[in-house]
Amino acid sequence: MKIFQATLQLSARKRGFHLITAEVTNTLPQIREIKTGICQVFIRHTSASLIINENADPTVRADFETYFNKAVPENDRDYLHDDEGSDDMPAHLKAALLGSSVTIPITNGRLALGTWQGIYLCEHRNYGRSRELVITAWGE
Numbered sequence: 001m002k003i004f005q006a007t008l009q010l011s012a013r014k015r016g017f018h019l020i021t022a023e024v025t026n027t028l029p030q031i032r033e034i035k036t037g038i039c040q041v042f043i044r045h046t047s048a049s050l051i052i053n054e055n056a057d058p059t060v061r062a063d064f065e066t067y068f069n070k071a072v073p074e075n076d077r078d079y080l081h082d083d084e085g086s087d088d089m090p091a092h093l094k095a096a097l098l099g100s101s102v103t104i105p106i107t108n109g110r111l112a113l114g115t116w117q118g119i120y121l122c123e124h125r126n127y128g129r130s131r132e133l134v135i136t137a138w139g140e
Contacts, residue, residue, distance in 0.1 A: 001138060002037075004030040008133040013123050015087075017051075017061035020133075021118040025111060028135045032109040037139015039111055041119060042101040044132045047091035048123050049098035055118025064122070068094050084125075091124035098122055106139055 008027040010020065024041055025031065031039060043050050054060040072090045079089040102119060105112040113119075121131060 001140060002030070002034055003136070003138040004028055004033075005134065005136045008135060010121060010131040010133065012130050013121065013128045015065070015123050015126050015128060017053075017064045018121045018123065019055055019061075019118045020121045021055065021111075021113070024119055024133070024135055027133075028137055031106055031111065031137050034106045034137060034139040035108055037106040037137060039104045039106055039135065039137040040101055041104075042134045042136075043121070044134060045095070045100075045129075047088070047095055047125050048121060048128070048131050049095040049100060050102045050133075051098050051120050051122060052102050052104070052113065052117050053120060054116055055113075056116055061120070064120075068097075068124075072097070087124070087126045094122070094124040106137060 006028045008023060010023065041050055053064070072093045074086045074090050081089045081092070
């Protein structure tokens with residue numbers, strides 16, 4: 001059994017859904033040493049999230065942003081937590097809905113993503129910050 005782990009510091013990005021697959025794989029090149037295994041990518045923040053989805057058409061990412069802005073609107077007077085502005089609580093809610101990690105099989109030294117799949121950083125704050133990911137891969 002081989003186990004590898006690395007931390008990836010992502011640069012600050014604007015609010016939206018951003019493909020980060022290449023950054024993840026470049027950060028942990030030891031994935032190539034695993035024939036069969038698992039890779040977990042975990043974000044160490046509560047106002048951004050990770051998902052796997054369409055990696056080719058950028059309108060999908062724009063539509064995700066549109067949907068979540070409608071589903072979890074800003075400036076809701078019922079929210080109590082607004083320490084960092086009107087996007088604060090909505091960002092936490094979006095992150096809770098989407099999740100803080102993704103798990104991907106490794107097959108023959110590569111992430112076993114589908115042809116049209118990529119890893120997204122989902123930045124839910126109006127003014128995104130640098131985000132830290134912990135990437136762990138294990139297998140034979």
